[in-house]
Amino acid sequence: MTFRQIFIRKIVYLGIIAVLLLPLFWLGQPATVGARGVSGGPGGLLAQLRTEYGLSEAELGEIDPTSEAMRLATLGLRGVAANILWKQADTHKMKKDWTSLSATLEQLVKLEPHFISVWRFQAWNLSYNVSAEFDDYRKRYDWVIRGIEFLKKGIRYNEFEPKLVWDTGWFIAQKIGRADEWKQFRRLFRDDDDFHATRPKELRDNWLVGKEWFQRGEQMVDQGAVLRGISPLLFYSDRPMCQMNYSEYLERDGIFGERAKRSWVRALEEWLEFGNREFPTSGDEVIRLNDREALDRQVAEAAARLDELAPGLREKIRQEKLRRLTPEERIALETLPQERTVEQQMQAFQAEAKITVSHREVAQRISGPNRQEALRLADEAEKAMEKSERIVQQRTIVNFEYWRMRAQFEQTPQALEARELIYLGDEAFRNSDLIRAKEYYDKGLAKWRELLDLPEFPQLVKDGSTGRELLDIIRNYQRILDARDEPWPQPFILQDVIDLHKDRHPDFQVPQ
Amino acid sequence: MSTSVLPGTSAETKLETTRDVVVETRNLTKVYRDFWGRQKVRALKALDLSIFRGEIFGLLGPNGSGKTTTMKLLLGLLFPTEGEALVFGKPATDVSKNERIGYLPEETYLYRFLTGEETLDFYGRLFNIPAAVRRQRSAELLELVGLTAARKRQLREYSKGMARRLGLAQALINDPDLILLDEPTTGLDPIGTRAMKDLILQLRDRGKTIIMCSHLLADVQDVCDRVGILYQGELKELGRVDSLLKIRDVTEIRVAGLPPVALEEIKGVVERHNGQVQFIGNPTTTLEELFLNIVAESEAHPGRRVRGGVSDGH
Amino acid sequence: MVIEKVLPPFWTWFVQAALVWVALIVVVCVFGLLLASFVLTVERGFKRAAVSIGRAIVEAFTDLIGAISFRRISGLVFLAIKESIRRRVLAVFALFILLLLFAGWYIDPASTNPSVLYLNFVLSSTGYLIILLALFLSCYSLPNDIRNRTIQTVVTKPVRISEIVFGRVAGFALVGTVLLLLMCGVSYLFVISGLSHTHTLSSENLSAMTDPQGIVEGYTGFTSTVHGHKHRVYVDPDGKARVEMRHGHVHRLEVSGIPPDAKYSLGPAEEALLARVVVYGDLQFRDRDGVDTKEGLNVGDEWTYRGYIQGGSPAAFIWTFAGITPRRFPDGLPLELNLGVFRTHKGNIEKGVLGSIAVRNPRTGLTVETEIFESKEFALNQGVSTNQFFIPRLITKASSVQIIQRKRIGPQGVELDPPSETLDHQLAKKQEFDLFEDLTDNGKLEIWIRCLEPGQYFGAAKPDLYLRARDGYFALNLLKGFLGIWLQMTIVLAYGVMLSTFLSAPVALIATLGVMIGGLFRDFMTQLAFGQTWGGGPFESFYRLITQENVMTQLEPGLGTTLLKMADVGARGFLYAAANVLPPLGEFGWSNFVAYGFDIPGEVVLIRLLQTVAIVLPVCVAGYFFLKAREVAE
Secondary structure: HHHHHHHHHHHHHHHHHHHHHHHHHHHHHOEEHHHHEEOOOOHHHHHHHHHHHHOOOOHHHHHHHHHHHHHOOOOOOOOHHHHHHHHHHHHHHHOOOHHHHHHHHHHHHHHOOOOHHHHHHHHHHHHHHHHHHOOHHHHHHHHHHEEEHHHHHHHHHHOOOHHHHHHHHHHHHHHHOOOOOHHHHHHHHHHOOOHHOOHHHOOOHHHHHHHHHHHHHHHHHHHOOOOOOOOOHHHHHHHHHHHHHHHHHHHOOOOOHHHHHHHHHHHHHHHHHHHHHHEOOOOOOEHHHHHHHHHHHHHHHHHHHHHHHOHHHHHHHHHHHHHHHHHHHHHHOOHHHHOOOOOHHHHHHHHHHHHHHOOOHHHHHHHHHHHHHHHHHHHHHHHHHHHHHHHHHHHHEEEEEEEEHHHHHOOOHHHHHHHHHHHHHHHHHHOOOOOHHHHHHHHHHHHHHHHHHHOOOOOOHOHHHHHHHHHHHHHHHHHHHOOOOOOOOOOOOHHHHHHHHHHOOOOOOOOO | OOOOOOOHHHHHHHHHHOOOEEEEEEEEEEEEEEEOOEEEEEEEEEEEEEOOOOEEEEEEEEOOOOHHHHHHHHOOOOOOEEEEEOOOOOOOOOOHHHHEEEEEEEOOOOOOEEEEEHHHHHHHHOOOOOOHHHHHHHHHHHHHHOOOHOOOOEEEHHOHHHHHHHHHHHOOOOOOOOEEOOOOOOOOOOHHHHHHHHHHHHHHHOOOEEEEEEOOOHHHHHHOOEEEEEEOOOOEEEEEEEHHHEEEOOOOOOOOOOOOOHHHHHHHHHHHHOOOOOOOOOEEEOHHHHHHHHHHHHHHOOOOOOOOOOOOOO | OOOOOOOOOOOHHHHHHHHHHHHOOOOOOHHEEEEEHHHHHHHHHHEEEHHHHHHHHHHHHHHHHHHHHHHHHHHHHHHHHHHHHHHHHOHHHHHHHHHHHHHHHHHOOOOHHHHHHHHHHHHHHHHHHHHHHHHHHHHHHHHHHHOOOOHHHHHOOOOHHHHHHHHHHHHHHHHHHHHHHHHHHHHHHHHHHHOOOOOOOOOHEEEEEEOOOEEEEEEEEEEEOOOOOOOOEEEEOOOOOEEOOOOOOEEEEEEEEEOOOOEEEEEEEEEEOEEEEEEEEEEEOOOOEEEEEOEEEEEOOOOOOOOOEEOOOOOEEEEEEEEOOOOOOEEEEEEOOOOEEEEEEOOOOOOOOOOEEEOOOOOEEEEEEEEEOOOOOHHHHHOOOOOOEEEOEEEEOOEEEOOOOOEEEOOOOEEOOHHHHHHHHHHHHHHEEEEEOOOOOOOOOEEEEEEOOOOEEEEHHHEEEEEEEEOOOOHHHHHHHHHHHHHHHHHHHHHHHHHHOOHHHHHHHHHHHHHHHHHHEEEEEEHHHHHOOOOOOHHHHHHHHHHHOOOOOOOOOOOHHHHHHHHHHHHHHHHHHHHHHHOOOOHHHHHHHHHEEEEEOOOHHHHHHHHHHHHHHHHHHHHHHHHHHHOOOO
């Protein structure tokens, strides 16, 4: 081949490269900023997409030259390098080489600073898995904090990622507050001058600090950050839950009275505030958890007015339907619920559905001038019912009603006193002061009785969580009595609680 | 070595047997093969050659005729496919023969990152020469090739001619008995060429054997005692330079002081033999003509050993 | 420090390694000879082939042994050095300095064990750079010489081919040595300066510690936080001070005045860079029935390095030490112990699990429990002080004295050691015990570690308990660490030069790289060769791979399976040979020793040195043959 041919060929190659680069250039054109505040061109498609998804480096968070240098140095093999590092980290973890594990993670996140899963997964690894490998609770605590610090660093690189903020809140609140060694952890957390720096000691409660982080996450989302992979309902529930837990742990720490009450009041406020927040549902509708009661009232009113338009009609339709049931179904329905066979339960369930009279059915049977009005009322009632049901579903997810009730009853003087007395009883028991223990318990149980009898909380005695808690208290009472060789009091002051809940707790031995 | 003794050189045969043979090749053949062992080029075909102490032997031929291959076979850089090459009576692949050999390669294959002095010192060490001797000899050789001033400069800064001269110096570092020069005058200017030729003759006079190959006829003609002409891997001609260049069916008589009678007599003799006297005496041809003849002949009758228009006259 | 592959004692190793080596050399020679004969016979016919080979063998002896000239080699070494300089090897040093300049970006001085990170960094980056350099120098040198034909001027001198090969390797090794020494010096300074720091302490940081009567027993508090850590300090009322170890080091605390209102000044970090000279023992386990076993329990770890023993049972770790003489340990035995702790119930969260340490005379069975301790697990790895014990020469305090027989299950049932009839129960009646007279038998003694709490477990591996004989010099140890890199470099150089005798430069580079990477799979290949892996040998596993067959399922019996298995048996020999030809480069890294502050034992150095020689020599000889058989001109 002659020199000339080679030369021409090279020129052709260069030309082809240039032509192939053109679309890339067009796609990747950066946005321009116009003079004097006038916005310039939006740039190429890539630039637009980058802005749309908030992917440009400067918008994500702190720009770190070390991280940039490292990414450049991998020459486009970043993914491969990250994979290798990930595997190495796994090996270090397997071989319990914690120093190398931290160092590897350090490198890994420098290589992939915007890969959120890396931060979340590895922080979890440090706080939950690695910390558990240690025997000394202080070292466990160290590693929990290490995971939290890891997340905080992740936030510096990704300033608009609410999930990391939420995780930080979760680790501080839940990992420290709910671990086996929560007592030690909370104590260490309070004494951790390095973590808190200038925060005063009395505010160094893990629940309060966690709450601040949750709040920060909420603000971030409210300001437009995109929440991916977490249901908004759960996301927003954590902050008020922190206040609940804080109140509870105050009492565990032996703080009652006005301070505990204030905290419970605050918890209720925040919980209701949470209930006032609008959440999208699968439909286009938005719902508010607090709205259920209002909606139910709305339904009842509509139904009442419907019934006014045609008195007795609803019952008439019901009787008609009842007559159409098969004999088996009728028998099943007439049998008491506890005595139904499995088959009958099924039949009764179906029968119930069959004899239910909907508002629309009632409305459609109305003729004459009121028909229009009836149909409107029926429609209103049905819609409200539907919405109410949807709210109930969402409420179940966060156990809304329980916590609302809890925050309400905990602030009553009866509850505060009952809690304090039981706490003092436990303390006395721990110090082997059986006489005082029994005294406190007797008083405490009486206070519980008062509380359960309050007209504001008719449902409290039936509530499962409260029931379980009371069974635990009863069990401790039994222990105190056993230790003193005293017989079980007849009648027992909370017998109804035992009767209501013992079936759900087979390990609970009913005292005789 | 019956085939190698050409009729034209048989007069020297007696002489040869009495002299030391420095280099001898028997049926030396080199075939280049490709990776799969298939024959690619037959670079040298059954070469039989003897070179004697104290002579300057020239290998002549166009590019690719097998000159350099022969050289490299003699040096052991290549391994023969057939036959063998003996140097000082040892196989060419034997390293110990190198003690007495100096070799100037075709182009100066020296390390460009060494200085002139370091180069000579390095090759001196390879000859296991003690440091003091090395120093002294390098100085002498640098002086000889006129590079004393440039001895501290790296070879990368050397001109082609300088590098060539340093190449010669390294070839002489061990005061060799046999010197192989591959195209010794390439890259030299006319003065340099002249100096090189003088040096070659000087070395011969000091009893060294010199084998040089060249495609420059003038070089060979000027300095060589004997030449072998290679073409396409075959030895086409071998002999003393003067005898090779005689046109044997032409007689040139150049006489001084001959009486006219005698001349008439000679003319008479010539005429009696239907000859025609133009000039009395032997003319000589040039090596160039000889060479071109061989090439023409080879192409007409490939594979035949030619005697390029030169008769068998003794 | 974790040592997963424990080297056998020198002579055990030497005999075995020498046998394998000789066998391998013979196999390679025979194989090479057969190959050469075959090729030459095909090319030139039998007779000439025989002559050539005969001559090559004779020449090889003179070239490799007889005719070697140090002056010629020195010339070639000089050339290699010049060439290296020409090819700007010093740039590597500049690169190293550059790396160190930016290393601070990536090394976290607040890490729990910064010295490990620093040392691992300097050792690994030096290693990578030097090996990369060795690769390029060795693989490109000869092919370049051949391409530029400069080799022709060289080989037409009376230089032996062997000298060309050795000269290259030696020359480049020399260059590498100088570079490594430079890097070692710079690394030392880098590590020292990177770790150096001090803290401040003032009287406000201290609070009084009182006994129940309210009398001040001393003061405690924290120093300032530097490099992400602070130390707890204890100051006695009389001014004596103690600083707790954090992040692998302590500081000396000077107290001038009467505490608490005194002036406090802390010294530089100490004990961060150590070179502990330690003596390891052999570890055996005793199970909960009191019977000796080889392995401990697995508590569910994927990593089977540590074996566990059950607490509150006769189970124990038994380390047997040899060569314990009054001369070596005139005052007693300084011991350090790392323990893994595994709890099956919470126990007391605030406290470590209790264990005991005892010394036993293997001949008489006299066992003296000297101490009950609280566990500090994996302490060394975390840079916090480890469980340290000192067993004095004269033991006056013993928490229990017993005569214990060891139980082994032998072919004739349970064997007791020492046998019951030789027991001397009077021994246990003594009040004081001399370590060497009562508890050592011919320099041998056993250390027993037990876990005292039922339901809790202790875990340990052989290197977890050791005698800390003395402390060596850190700088020297670092130098030894660099020697490890030097050995690796030399091996790479030899392989590079050898492969470049017959391959072109880039191909030789890739081949050498392949050899190095292959070396990482040595153990795996050996396992394959001995049929210790799941899923069969190479052929069977290939079959399983393409048919997506699980490694655990049995292949259907039949001709195909039989053939596969036979092919695998055939491949085993090859695999074994290949595994042994490949250099175990990974095993030459001693950075862990240096990083975790252990003196690299002389025996390890010796073994690796011999291994290097055993690799480099034959590789160079192979290079000689390859280059000799090759025409250097074209």
